[in-house]
Amino acid sequence: MLEQFVTVLPGTLAPALLVMVFSVLLGVGEGRDRPRSSSWRLIGLGVGVLGALVFALLRATVIINRRTMVNYPTLVACVLADLAAIAVVLAADRLVSDWHRRPWAMDLANALAALAIALTAFRALPDVILQLTAFVEPGEPVLTSAMLLRALGFLLGLAAAVTVAAILRTMHASCPRVAFRLAALLMVVLLLVRHGVALVALMQTTGLVLLHGWTFRIMALGYNADLILVLAQVLVFIIPVLACLVAGWRMPVTGASTADDRSHRAFRRRALASAVWSLVAMIGVTLALTVGTAKAHQVPVLSPPEKYSLTSDTATIRFSQVEDGHLHRFSYRAKDGTEMRFIIIRKNGAAYGVGLDACDNCGDAGYYEKDGKIICKKCDVAINLATIGFKGGCNPVPLPYKTGRGAILISTADLDALSSHFKS
Numbered sequence: 001m002l003e004q005f006v007t008v009l010p011g012t013l014a015p016a017l018l019v020m021v022f023s024v025l026l027g028v029g030e031g032r033d034r035p036r037s038s039s040w041r042l043i044g045l046g047v048g049v050l051g052a053l054v055f056a057l058l059r060a061t062v063i064i065n066r067r068t069m070v071n072y073p074t075l076v077a078c079v080l081a082d083l084a085a086i087a088v089v090l091a092a093d094r095l096v097s098d099w100h101r102r103p104w105a106m107d108l109a110n111a112l113a114a115l116a117i118a119l120t121a122f123r124a125l126p127d128v129i130l131q132l133t134a135f136v137e138p139g140e141p142v143l144t145s146a147m148l149l150r151a152l153g154f155l156l157g158l159a160a161a162v163t164v165a166a167i168l169r170t171m172h173a174s175c176p177r178v179a180f181r182l183a184a185l186l187m188v189v190l191l192l193v194r195h196g197v198a199l200v201a202l203m204q205t206t207g208l209v210l211l212h213g214w215t216f217r218i219m220a221l222g223y224n225a226d227l228i229l230v231l232a233q234v235l236v237f238i239i240p241v242l243a244c245l246v247a248g249w250r251m252p253v254t255g256a257s258t259a260d261d262r263s264h265r266a267f268r269r270r271a272l273a274s275a276v277w278s279l280v281a282m283i284g285v286t287l288a289l290t291v292g293t294a295k296a297h298q299v300p301v302l303s304p305p306e307k308y309s310l311t312s313d314t315a316t317i318r319f320s321q322v323e324d325g326h327l328h329r330f331s332y333r334a335k336d337g338t339e340m341r342f343i344i345i346r347k348n349g350a351a352y353g354v355g356l357d358a359c360d361n362c363g364d365a366g367y368y369e370k371d372g373k374i375i376c377k378k379c380d381v382a383i384n385l386a387t388i389g390f391k392g393g394c395n396p397v398p399l400p401y402k403t404g405r406g407a408i409l410i411s412t413a414d415l416d417a418l419s420s421h422f423k424s
Contacts (some may be wrong), residue, residue, distance in 0.1 A: 001149040001150055001156075002152045002153060002292060002295060002307055003150075003153070003296040003297075004150050004151075004157060004297045005133050005153040005154075005156050005157040005160070005288070005292065005296075006157070006288060006292045006293045006296045007127070007128065007131055007157065007158040007290065008128050008131060008154050008157025008161070008220050008290070009154075009160050009161055009285070009288055010122050010227060010230040010231075010289060011125060011127055011128035011157075011291065012124065012125070012128055012157065012158055012161035012162075012192055012236065013161045013165075013285070014124050014230065014233060015045065015048065015117060015118055015120050015121040015124055015125065015163065016161045016162055016164070016166070017164075017165050017186070017187055017233055017234070018116060018117050018120050018187075018191070019041065019045055019164070019165070020165040020168060020169045021089070021184040021187060021188070022041055022085075022110075022113040022117070023041065024039075024089070024169060024172045024180060024184070025088075025089060025093075025096075025168070025180075025181065025184060026041070026088070026092060026095070026096065026110060026113060028096045028099055028106075029074055035099060035103060035106045035107065035308040036103070036107065037106060037107040037110035037111065038110065040107075040110045040113075040114040041110060041113050041117055042081075042115045043114060044113070044116075044117040044118040044121075045114075045117050045118065045121060045401075046114060047118045047120025048117060048119065048122045048125070049121050049125060051121075051122045052121055052122050052124075052125035052126045052128075052129060053116070055070065055123075055126045056125075056126040056127075056129035056130050058061030059126065059130065060130060060133055063222045068194055069216075071202055072199075072202055072203075072206075074122060074193055075123070075198055075199040075202060076118055076120065076199065078119045078120065078195040078199075079121055079192065079195050079196055081115050081116040081119045081120075082116060082131030082188060082191055082192035082195055082196075083192065084112040084115070084116065085112065085113065085116040085188050085191075086111055086185065086188050086189065086192065086418055087112075088109045088112050089181065089185045090185065090409075091109070091185050092109070092181065093177065093181070095109050101117055103389060109338055116188075120191065123190035123195070128157075128158075131153070131154055135395035144262075148358065152307035154271050158290070160284070160285075162282045162287055163281070164234065164284075165272075167277050167280075167281045168234075168237050168240075168278050168281065169277055170270075170273075170274040170277070170278070171237070171240040171241065171243075171244050171274045171275065172240070173274070174196055174244045174247055174248065174267065174270050174271035174274050174412045175243035175244040175271070175272065176243050176247065176249055177365065179239050179240045179242075179243035180239075180240045182239055183236045183237045183238075183240050185241045186235075186236040186239075187204070187233045188234050190229055190232050190233045191233065191234070193222065193229060194226060194229050194230075195228075197219060197222035197223050198223070198226075200219050201219060201223045204216075204219065214333055216342070217291055227289055227293065230276045230289065231285065231286060231289050231290075234281075234282055234285045234286075235286070237278060237282070238282065238415075240278075241275045241278050241279055241282075242275075244271045244272070244274055244275035244278075245271070245272065246277070247267075248267070248268045248269075248270075248271030248272045249268075249273050251264045251267050251268045251271070253265050253266060253268060258299065279348050292316055292377075296348055298335070300368045300370070300375075300377055301368075302357075302366045302377065303327070303329055303331065303368070303369075304329070304369075305326055305329050305331035305341065306321070306329065306330055308321070308330055310332070310410065311412075312409065313413070313414065314409055314410065314411060314412065315330070315332065315409070315410040315411075315412060316346060316407045316408070316409055316410075317330065317407060317408045317410075318406060319403075319406050319407060319408070320406075321341055322344045322345070322346055322352070322408070323346050324346070325345070325346050326345065326369060327343055327345050327367065327368070327369040328343065328344050328345065329341055329342075329343050329357060329366075330342050330343070330344070332412070333351035334408075334415060334416045334419035335416045335419075336416070336419055338419040338422050338423055339422065340355050340356070340357075340415060340418070340419055340421075340422050341356070341357035341358070341364070341366065341422070342354070342357055342410070342415070343355060343356070343357050343367060343396060343416055344353065344408060345374065345385070346390060347385050347386060347388065351386065352389075352397070352400045352401075352403075352408060353388030353389045353396070354388075354389055354398070354399045354408065354410070355388060355389055355395070355396030355397055355398050355399050356396055356397040356399055356418055356421055356422075357396065358397055358421040358422060359376065359393075359394050359395060359396055359397060360391075361379070361394050362376055362377075362378035362379055362392070362394060362396065363378070364419070364421060364422045365377040365378035367383065367396065370375070370376055373385075374388065379394060381393075381394045383395060383396070397413070397418060397421055399414060400414045
């Protein structure tokens with residue numbers, strides 16, 4: 001659930017913020033007194049989402065296995081659209097103030113905004129859409145509690161991005177327009193930086209450019225800091241937050257029951273409420289993209305090996321030590337000096353899964369237990385408990401054993417014969 005949430009949230013924030021920014025800066029007129037192009041931005045969003053859906057489907061079905069042929073032209077288009085979007089943000093006040101005299105200029109601004117939204121959505125959303133394929137793990141039934149939690153994480157991430165954008169939008173009615181426009185400008189500039197860095201990195205990978213020294217280090221720093229840039233796109237709205245707080249506190253309130261005083265009190269409440277809620281949204285995004293991301297991508301640590309009885313020819317593990325149904329790990333030094341690990345887990349009744357802490361597919365990465373499942377550390381595949389002890393797939397390499405005298409008995413000769421699985 002958390003992994004889906006921290007993947008969907010940053011993936012959908014940029015399109016959501018871009019739609020919000022242009023809805024504020026280019027929003028003018030009501031009803032019939034609106035520019036004919038006022039709906040173009042929404043159409044641009046729909047086109048971008050549809051394009052991202054098609055691209056994600058083509059990637060999922062391996063029809064497109066070389067993404068460079070799509071990524072390169074779209075990144076070039078994104079950079080050009082971002083530059084145009086910056087120009088629209090800078091000219092927004094002038095466009096809105098006299099749009100009746102120059103409706104063509106407003107149409108052009110909305111067209112450029114729609115293009116920027118469509119391209120941003122197309123770039124950002126395929127990876128989000130592909131999260132839908134991770135709802136059901138291989139070998140799992142379709143309807144499980146785990147699948148429902150993953151779906152919930154996906155929906156919460158999507159809802160969080162839209163909610164954050166909606167909360168930040170409320171500040172435009174209470175803060176000076178110049179403060180909101182400055183935050184919008186910085187947000188679009190950061191989007192240009194993200195697209196520009198991705199384009200340069202792609203050109204470096206394909207050999208179209210060759211960066212060395214400090215230029216390469218700057219490109220690598222920007223590429224690896226993409227999540228920080230996403231967070232910065234939200235945090236730049238601290239500017240209108242501060243402007244709202246100042247505007248709210250400076251609004252004179254005398255306590256009289258006049259219409260002006262009531263209006264001033266209402267303005268102060270709106271300004272303070274929008275500022276506080278925007279701060280809460282920023283804190284929530286910060287925690288999600290830092291603590292949440294670190295938690296979701298935390299590398300699991302294998303449990304330490306347990307003690308057991310070992311003679312020259314037999315390893316003996318008492319039933320009482322492994323009858324709790326959890327994963328138990330043991331170590332063994334083979335005759336050739338190789339440090340080996342093997343695992344034992346009680347499956348049901350008197351059946352035990354016994355195998356190496358390694359598999360034919362992923363080597364000696366090992367297995368760990370999470371939420372009652374045994375998971376391969378390298379590929380994150382959940383192992384069917386019933387198949388532990390059998391060959392195939394990512395199952396642990398089977399280890400022969402016998403039972404007797406209230407214990408599991410493993411021949412050291414069998415362990416020695418499998419030491420090659422732990423040699424690099």
